[in-house]
Amino acid sequence: MSxxxxxxxxxxxxPTLRKNFRRAMDGLMAKRxxxxxxxxxxxxxxxxxxxxxxxxxxxxxxxLQRLEARCRDNGITVHWAETTAEANAIVLxxxxxxxxxxxxxxxxxxxxxxxxxxxxxxxxxxPMESDLGEYIIQLAGEAPSHIVMPCIHKNKVExxxxxxxxIEGCGYTEDVDALTAAARKAxxxxxxxxxxxxxxxxxxxxxxGTLVLIENEGNGRLSTTLPxxxxxVTGIEKVVENLDDVAPLLALLPRSAxxxxxxxxxxxxxxxRKPDEKDGPTAVHLVLLDNGRSRxxxxxxxxxxxxxxxxxxxxxxxxxxxxxxxxxYKFVYPGPIGKILTPQxxxxxxxxxxxxxxxxxxxxxxxxxVEIPIADLLVRLRREAVRPSQSAAxxxxxxxxxxxxxxxxxxxxxxxxxxxxxxxxxxVMVRVGNLMPASAPLLKxxxxxxxxxxxxxxxxxxxxxxxxxxxx
Ligand code: SF4
Numbered sequence: 485m486s487x488x489x490x491x492x493x494x495x496x497x498x499p500t501l502r503k504n505f506r507r508a509m510d511g512l513m514a515k516r517x518x519x520x521x522x523x524x525x526x527x528x529x530x531x532x533x534x535x536x537x538x539x540x541x542x543x544x545x546x547x548l549q550r551l552e553a554r555c556r557d558n559g560i561t562v563h564w565a566e567t568t569a570e571a572n573a574i575v576l577x578x579x580x581x582x583x584x585x586x587x588x589x590x591x592x593x594x595x596x597x598x599x600x601x602x603x604x605x606x607x608x609x610x611p612m613e614s615d616l617g618e619y620i621i622q623l624a625g626e627a628p629s630h631i632v633m634p635c636i637h638k639n640k641v642e643x644x645x646x647x648x649x650x651i652e653g654c655g656y657t658e659d660v661d662a663l664t665a666a667a668r669k670a671x672x673x674x675x676x677x678x679x680x681x682x683x684x685x686x687x688x689x690x691x692x693g694t695l696v697l698i699e700n701e702g703n704g705r706l707s708t709t710l711p712x713x714x715x716x717v718t719g720i721e722k723v724v725e726n727l728d729d730v731a732p733l734l735a736l737l738p739r740s741a742x743x744x745x746x747x748x749x750x751x752x753x754x755x756x757r758k759p760d761e762k763d764g765p766t767a768v769h770l771v772l773l774d775n776g777r778s779r780x781x782x783x784x785x786x787x788x789x790x791x792x793x794x795x796x797x798x799x800x801x802x803x804x805x806x807x808x809x810x811x812x813y814k815f816v817y818p819g820p821i822g823k824i825l826t827p828q829x830x831x832x833x834x835x836x837x838x839x840x841x842x843x844x845x846x847x848x849x850x851x852x853x854v855e856i857p858i859a860d861l862l863v864r865l866r867r868e869a870v871r872p873s874q875s876a877a878x879x880x881x882x883x884x885x886x887x888x889x890x891x892x893x894x895x896x897x898x899x900x901x902x903x904x905x906x907x908x909x910x911x912v913m914v915r916v917g918n919l920m921p922a923s924a925p926l927l928k929x930x931x932x933x934x935x936x937x938x939x940x941x942x943x944x945x946x947x948x949x950x951x952x953x954x955x956x
Contacts, residue, residue, distance in 0.1 A: 515743020554693025592684030833880030
């Protein structure tokens with residue numbers, strides 16, 4: 485169980501965490517807004533992004549086959565994994581076959597989903613994260629708290645202490661440039677020593693068999709070119725039809741994610757090193773992971789979830805995420821996208837509380853660059869959690885249903901559909917409601933975090949009649 489309702493209140497009482505998130509999210513929101521100053525241009529670009537992703541999903545089976553064929557033409561070995569366990573076994577098998585024991589990793593949320601690092605370590609392979617944020621949380625033994633900025637929950641003082649403890653010869657400094665230089669120095673040797681590089685994929689182009697990877701630190705390029713073996717791991721939904729489709733997504737992703745017009749590096753990987761080339765890996769593998777995505781795909785409404793390009797803008801604007809941070813969600817994908825994706829991947833029996841961790845304010849929907857109707861999907865999942873639909877698209881549907889709740893809503897419906905009963909119940913409630921203690925079992929969930937409202941002693945109809953309105 486995700487226990488969001490237990491973790492969130494703890495996070496809310498952590499002033500450092502609240503401050504770190506508030507400062508970071510305010511900055512990201514301002515930077516993103518500055519990148520889209522013209523509402524009309526934003527709407528047009530966003531509609532293009534949404535259309536590209538919708539088109540890719542509409543043709544997903546065909547595009548995946550085309551991607552596999554083009555990648556093979558290019559010399560990339562393609563593997564299919566239905567589960568994370570299969571994907572882990574495939575990656576480990578490739579590494580073992582190559583005799584690799586040291587791996588350098590670029591940033592990849594799918595490998596977080598697979599818990600690949602644990603699997604590698606348990607099988608004698610040492611993974612080293614090379615993205616600065618991922619490197620920091622690896623040193624700290626933590627999980628990412630954001631899909632784009634994994635260590636956004638930490639401030640420079642916390643990182644200074646961590647580096648002082650964990651990086652030999654670094655010493656204590658709060659100078660950001662010095663901290664970055666210390667990480668760079670520690671990582672340089674790792675790139676050179678690694679037997680293999682593992683990366684994610686932002687977009688996989690079916691037409692050309694190209695793997696597009698964007699990043700700011702150059703670590704992605706080093707991880708995918710310096711070691712003799714490169715393994716790219718991605719979810720099956722990351723495919724796009726052709727190179728033209730990449731352009732609007734590139735115009736949307738960095739601007740939505742970090743408020744940059746474009747990332748420092750845009751890598752387009754189209755195969756292993758050719759005989760006349762001086763660098764690059766001699767073998768490239770692509771692992772395509774399903775892990776429940778096909779099931780999501782089968783439902784016409786829930787399928788929109790798979791449009792996501794993992795920009796994180798929905799998190800940066802979410803009034804819940806920005807206050808409780810990513811670790812409160814427990815799962816790899818936090819915030820609004822996590823609240824719709826995680827229950828579909830993990831099942832509502834295990835993550836059924838996630839869709840409820842939302843005010844349905846629609847802030848995420850307004851900034852999503854590919855127009856995912858997150859609020860509608862949250863409502864759909866809430867419904868599935870208590871009353872599963874025929875499609876059985878979501879594992880664990882109905883697991884949050886209870887007889888008490890069903891009877892409660894049936895009673896509510898009867899009262900509101902029967903005028904005389906509604907009059908009677910409201911008359912009684914406004915007179916005796918104040919006698920109910922805030923700690924009464926029926927009210928506790930509401931009053932535990934809110935002040936109990938005071939009843940006026942008269943119904944609205946009675947108050948209106950007192951003012952001279954005859955409303956019966
Ligand atoms: S749901 Fe939309 S806003 Fe959120 S990460 Fe995905 S693409 Fe970005």
